Amino acid sequence: MKKIFAILACSVCCGLTATAQQAYSLDQLKQLANENNYTMHSAKKNIQQAGQMQKEALTKYFPTVSAMGMAANFNKPLIEFDLDLPAPLAGQLPGSVSMAKKGLFGSVSAVQPVFMGGLIINANKLAKVGKEASEISMEASADKVELATEQYYWKAVTLKEKLNTLNSVHAMLVELEKDVNNMVRAGVVNRNDLLQVQLRKGEIECSQIEVENGLTTVCQLLAQHVGKADEAIDVILPADLATLPAAQVPALPVALRKDHQTAVSATTQYRMLEKNVETQRLQHKMKVGQNLPKVGVGVSYSYNDFFDGSKTSGAIFAGVNVPLSAWWGGSHAIKKQKLAYEDAKEQLQDSSQKLVIRMNNAWSEVETSHKKLLIANDAIYQADENLRLNRDYYRVGQTKMTDLLTAQEKYQSSRDRYTDAYADFQTKQLEYRQATAQ
Numbered sequence: 001m002k003k004i005f006a007i008l009a010c011s012v013c014c015g016l017t018a019t020a021q022q023a024y025s026l027d028q029l030k031q032l033a034n035e036n037n038y039t040m041h042s043a044k045k046n047i048q049q050a051g052q053m054q055k056e057a058l059t060k061y062f063p064t065v066s067a068m069g070m071a072a073n074f075n076k077p078l079i080e081f082d083l084d085l086p087a088p089l090a091g092q093l094p095g096s097v098s099m100a101k102k103g104l105f106g107s108v109s110a111v112q113p114v115f116m117g118g119l120i121i122n123a124n125k126l127a128k129v130g131k132e133a134s135e136i137s138m139e140a141s142a143d144k145v146e147l148a149t150e151q152y153y154w155k156a157v158t159l160k161e162k163l164n165t166l167n168s169v170h171a172m173l174v175e176l177e178k179d180v181n182n183m184v185r186a187g188v189v190n191r192n193d194l195l196q197v198q199l200r201k202g203e204i205e206c207s208q209i210e211v212e213n214g215l216t217t218v219c220q221l222l223a224q225h226v227g228k229a230d231e232a233i234d235v236i237l238p239a240d241l242a243t244l245p246a247a248q249v250p251a252l253p254v255a256l257r258k259d260h261q262t263a264v265s266a267t268t269q270y271r272m273l274e275k276n277v278e279t280q281r282l283q284h285k286m287k288v289g290q291n292l293p294k295v296g297v298g299v300s301y302s303y304n305d306f307f308d309g310s311k312t313s314g315a316i317f318a319g320v321n322v323p324l325s326a327w328w329g330g331s332h333a334i335k336k337q338k339l340a341y342e343d344a345k346e347q348l349q350d351s352s353q354k355l356v357i358r359m360n361n362a363w364s365e366v367e368t369s370h371k372k373l374l375i376a377n378d379a380i381y382q383a384d385e386n387l388r389l390n391r392d393y394y395r396v397g398q399t400k401m402t403d404l405l406t407a408q409e410k411y412q413s414s415r416d417r418y419t420d421a422y423a424d425f426q427t428k429q430l431e432y433r434q435a436t437a438q
Contacts, residue, residue, distance in 0.1 A: 023234040026153050029226050033149045036227020040145055043138035050131035057127040060120045063112040063298070072306075073102040103306035110298055111319075117292030118285055126282045133275040140268040143434045145225075150430050152222040154423035156235045159215040161419040166208045169412050173201040176391075180401075193401040200405050241422060249377050250422075252370045256429065258436045260359040264352050266437035273348045280341040287337045291330035294321040355435075362432040369425040376418040383407070383414035 024032070034040055113120060177197045183189045223233045240250065264270050297318045304311055323330070390407040393399035432438075 021232045021234040022228075023236045024226075025236045026150065026238075029153055029222065029235075030146055030149050032226035032228065033145050034142065037145045037225060039141050040138075043134075043141040047131065047134045047138055050127070050134040054124070054127040054131050057120075057124045060113070060123060063110045065108070065110045067106070067108045069104075069106040071102075071104050077101040103304060105302070105304040105306065107300060107302035109300035111296045112298060113294070113296050115293070115295040117289030117294060119289040122282050122285045122289060126279065126286070129275055129278050129282065133272060133279070136268050136271050136275065140272070143268065147427075147430060147434065148225060149222075150427055152218060152225055153235055154427055156215060156218045156222060157237055157241070158416075158419045158423050159211055159218060160235065160237060161241060162416050163208065163211045163215060165412055165415045165419075166204055166211060169408060170201065170204045170208065172408065173197060173204060176404075177201060179395075188397070189401075196401050196405060200408070238422075241419070249374055250370075250425065252367065253429065256366070256432065256438070257363055258359075258438065260356045260436065263359065263436040264355050267355055267435070268437070269355060270348070270352055273344070273351055277341070277344045277348055280337070280344040284334070284337040284341045287330070287334045291323055291326050291334070293323075295319070359432075359435050362428070362435040366425075366428045366432050369421065369428045373418070373421040373425045376414070376421040379414040380418055383411040387411045 177194070180189060180194045180197050184191050184194050219233055219235070220229075222235070223229055223231055226233075240248075295318070297316075299314070299316050301314045302312065387407045387410070390399055390404045394401065394404045
């Protein structure tokens with residue numbers, strides 16, 4: 001018997017361990033997302049790739065060194081001819097000569113670019129701009145990941161709070177069911193009142209299951225988002241959501257507001273567009289450079305033993321490449337790239353105006369969400385008092401059960417609205433901070 005009890009106890013303990021949840025605060029979740037989220041990993045790799053491209057472009061400043069080697073064995077000599085010898089020598093010397101039937105050949109050359117039409121310089125500048133753009137893109141990815149983390153967190157918080165409210169309402173209904181059942185037995189109220197309470201209790205229990213399932217799904221999505229896909233995680237509720245209605249609603253953060261015209265230049269969107277303008281400018285220069293003369297100097301050394309003995313030779317040379325016919329199509333390519341450069345500048349100006357509008361709208365949403373939060377908090381006071389009065393009135397027979405249950409529904413919905421408004425207010429603040437590059 002003791003052995004069976006020990007096995008059961010062990011099974012229970014293992015079950016509790018398997019279902020244990022680690023609870024995280026919002027700041028902890030943001031830190032985990034920044035370290036583990038795929039989007040952040042991808043952005044970091046993009047920066048590393050851009051760094052390698054920058055290093056690759058730097059190598060173009062150095063000489064191009066090449067080597068070639070060859071070994072050959074021909075089926076007959078490359079050089080072969082007969083000798084017309086005088087009669088006295090005809091028997092003493094061979095009548096034909098053959099050379100270069102087999103041998104080795106090797107060469108090494110190095111070419112140093114002197115003038116390449118600005119291609120190397122501008123390619124290095126372009127690689128640098130590319131790396132800077134990837135760094136800005138990583139900042140944008142970090143904002144995206146942070147916002148998604150916040151949205152998942154507040155969705156989990158709202159569902160958790162709604163579940164708490166449902167549990168509170170369910171507890172009220174359990175007590176009310178006991179009271180009404182006693183009143184029915186005493187003949188004070190009709191049995192229909194008891195059925196209404198039980199029906200309402202069943203609806204709440206169904207809602208509890210739905211919210212629990214929704215909370216589980218959101219927590220799973222959040223866990224995957226922060227790199228904890230194999231764990232069952234939970235969220236820590238904010239301290240000021242612990243008691244409702246709130247004694248003091250979070251104030252509107254007036255200091256959060258920035259001068260939007262000034263803030264534009266610091267946003268990731270504007271800075272990315274600036275890099276696009278710089279990219280188009282450099283690409284225009286490179287198009288011009290592709291159609292300019294190229295000058296290079298170099299040295300070479302060669303060795304061969306195809307003929308009698310081995311021979312070596314060296315050379316110093318200079319070369320000029322003038323792409324004459326390339327201008328026929330090159331001039332159009334240059335004009336096309338110049339138009340792309342001008343379009344990028346216009347896009348920068350157009351987008352900067354839209355960014356200001358976006359900031360104005362983001363601040364309006366912060367103000368609106370704060371007003372909704374204040375209204376929702378006041379509604380909780382009213383709904384709480386309304387429920388208390390209807391409960392007292394029902395006990396003395398001055399109101400109907402339907403009125404009491406309606407008051408309970410309003411109490412539940414008022415708490416849910418406050419939770420939604422609170423989460424929305426927090427999210428809108430983050431959206432504004434990101435919109436103004438704070």
